Amino acid sequence: MxxxxxxxxxxxxxxxxxxxxxxxxxxxxxxxxxxxxxxxxxxxxxxxxxxxxxxxxxxxxxxDEPATPLLHTSKAYKDVSLADPIIIVGAGPAGLFAALRAIELGVKPILIERGKDVRSRRRDLAAINKEHIVNPESNYCFGEGGAGTYSDGKLYTRSKKRGDIRRIMEIFVAHGATEQILVDAHPHIGTNKLPKIVTELRESIIQAGGEVLFDTKVVDFILDNNEMKGVITQDGEKIHGVGVILATGHSARDIFQLLHRKKILIESKPFALGVRIEHSQNLIDQIQYNCEIDRGPYLPASSYALVHQTYFEQKQRGVFSFCMCPGGFIVPAATSPGELVVNGMSPSRRDSQFANSGIVVAVELEDLPSYQKYGPLAAMEFQAEIEKKAWLLGGQSQVAPAQRMVDFANRKVSTSLLDTSYQPGLKSINMHDVLPPFISNRLADAFQAFGKKMKGYYTNESQLIGVESRTSSPVRIPRVKETYEHPVIKRLYPCAEGAGYAGGIVSAAMDGERCAEHLIAAYVSKEI
Missing domain, CATH: 3.30.1660 (Dodecin subunit-like)
Known part of the structure; x- marks a missing residue:
């Protein structure tokens, strides 16, 4: 019973x-x-x-009866080695799940990734942390698994309209994730667990007859009468397929520039920009769990979600927490030399002494009048300029500019900084010099407001580390709502975060599945 x-x-x-x-x-x-x-x-x-x-x-x-299986998904995929191929550019969550869905539908995926396999990426991550060397093809954003591999591995999403969330979770479990992600309201995998899972996803694709190409950078498209028939790599190789799913992530600026150069319709898009804020995890636990000493042996590291509406120059903009990482680390997420970007991640146990979160300000296109000369790349150019300024003021390395929170609100350069999880190191700077006033003034206002919502949050025992600028894509690659296909270029399917449609691991994975389904239904099989 x-x-x-x-x-x-x-x-x-x-x-x-x-x-x-x-x-x-x-x-x-x-x-x-x-x-x-x-x-x-x-x-x-x-x-x-x-x-x-x-x-x-x-x-x-x-x-008085055995428990039914919790998992209904297996790793068994049919052989598609001789089937029609589709091309998927980018091996992040969207690309990986698009490939698996293509296999389920009897189509061969050719998955193309500019970066290295997940194991080889580690050397480049060590180089950026310890030697401040940024490999533009292999970093925290580029490489197998995309930015999601070296992240907290958050699997929470409200985007149910894109697909079956449970199905995505079960595929992760079938490839090595703990069954607890099927249970927790805010599940996560952890940066220490994700590499093995990503490797297993790749192996499923290869064993089913799909192809996965690493160190393969797309530098051009094969177009024929406004139809995309394939891609050209940095070695001049032409790879043809039934269609192309473009799942390159929010940081592939060269792809946005390529699309613009070839006069393929793209659009500038609002995004958000700010800083990482770092507290001690114990302080956040005390605030959130109402505990006097620590959270005890059973409760997980606590998180928070904050939002505040600000007004500056008669414009209302939201300031909000983004990608909160309890028990986590801040990492250097630059994708090119000469820029500084930070992001957050957590191991599965979330057992770091630090809590960090992006605190970012909504940036609308009307906030960027001097960048309109860049057309659809306006927001991207603004984003890049802020990252370059952070790099310059940090000392032209991956040392990040930083400031204590109350000092920031009072426009006072901090005489000392706190211990940090950010491995390349910090430099005390007035962050108002890094960020434009319409960002920094809103942040200062919001931090004080957050302190009223969470007593103890607004404190000089926390610090801003900048800049957090890769919250979402500053460019949208348009697509038809019903078909997911580009409105002008046929057989091109802009996908997930890099196209401006989905953020986070699960929503990106579901978007990848939908793109595969629509491409295959339109150009391979009418039965889907």
Missing amino acids: KKEINLQLSPKEAYDDVVFQEVVAKKLGLNLREQQFEARQVKRSIDARGRQVKVNVSVEAFI
Whole structure:
């Protein structure tokens, strides 16, 4: 017999499995010595609104019968080695899941990645952290798995309209992720676990007859009467396919420039820009969990989400937290020499002593009048200029400009900086010199407002580290809403974050699947 119940538990009851089984059995009036019994959590979320933290749990209990499988997806894919090929540019979440979906639909994917395989990327990440050397083809953004590989691995998304979130989660589990991502309300994998999972996804593609090409940079397109028939690589190789899914991510500026040069329709797009803010994780735990010392052995590192509406020069703009990384690290995310960009990531256990989050300001196109001369690349050029200024003021290396929070609000250069998770190091700077006034003034206003929402957040025991500029693509590659196809160039399917349509691992993966489905339905099979 199977029973489903909802419980509100203490952290120990929710996270200690032995105690959890006992609590559920008692709730159901069962005798564990006399009956076969297994309880499992189906959904779990933390409620920290009261003085005592509670955990809301949806439970399936199996009494005198075996538990049904939690996972319904396998790694078994059919052989497509002799099938018609489609080309997928970019091996991030969108590209990987587009390739797997193509295989499921009987089509051969040729997955092209400018960077290295996930294992080889590590040497280049070490070089940027320790020697401040930026490899423009292999870094925290470019390479197998894209920016998502070396990230927190957050899997939370509200974008249900793009597809089946559970399906994406199960594919991750089938390739090595923990089943806990199927349970937690805000699941994550962790940067230490993601490389192995990404490798397994690649192996599934190859074993099914797909191709994965690393160190292969697309430098041109093969166009025939406004139809995209393939791509040309840096070695001059022409790779043909039924169509092209462009899943290059938000930092592939050369692709945006190529599209613009070839007069393929693209558009400038609003995005957001700001800084990373770093606190001690213990302080955030004390604020969020109402604990006096630490969060204890059962609760995970706490996170936060903040938003504040600001007014500057009679314009309203939102300031909000972005990609909050509890128990995490700040990393250098530049993709070219001569620029400085920061991002955040967390290991699976989220056990760093630091908490960091992007705090960013919405940037509208009307905020950038002097950049309109760049046409559809206006926001991208603004973004690049801020990153170059951060690099210059940081000392022309990957040392990042930084300032304590209250000092920033008071426009005072910090006489000293705090310990940090950012490995290349920090330099004390007035961050108002790095950021334009319409960004910095809004940030100063928002930090003080956030301090009223989270008592203790606004403190000089935290610091701004800049700049956080790669929140989303500053360029949109348009597509027809119903078909996902570019409105002018046929057989071109702009995909996910780099095209301006999806942000985050899960939404990008779902967008990749939809692009594959639409391309194949239009040009390979009418039965999908």
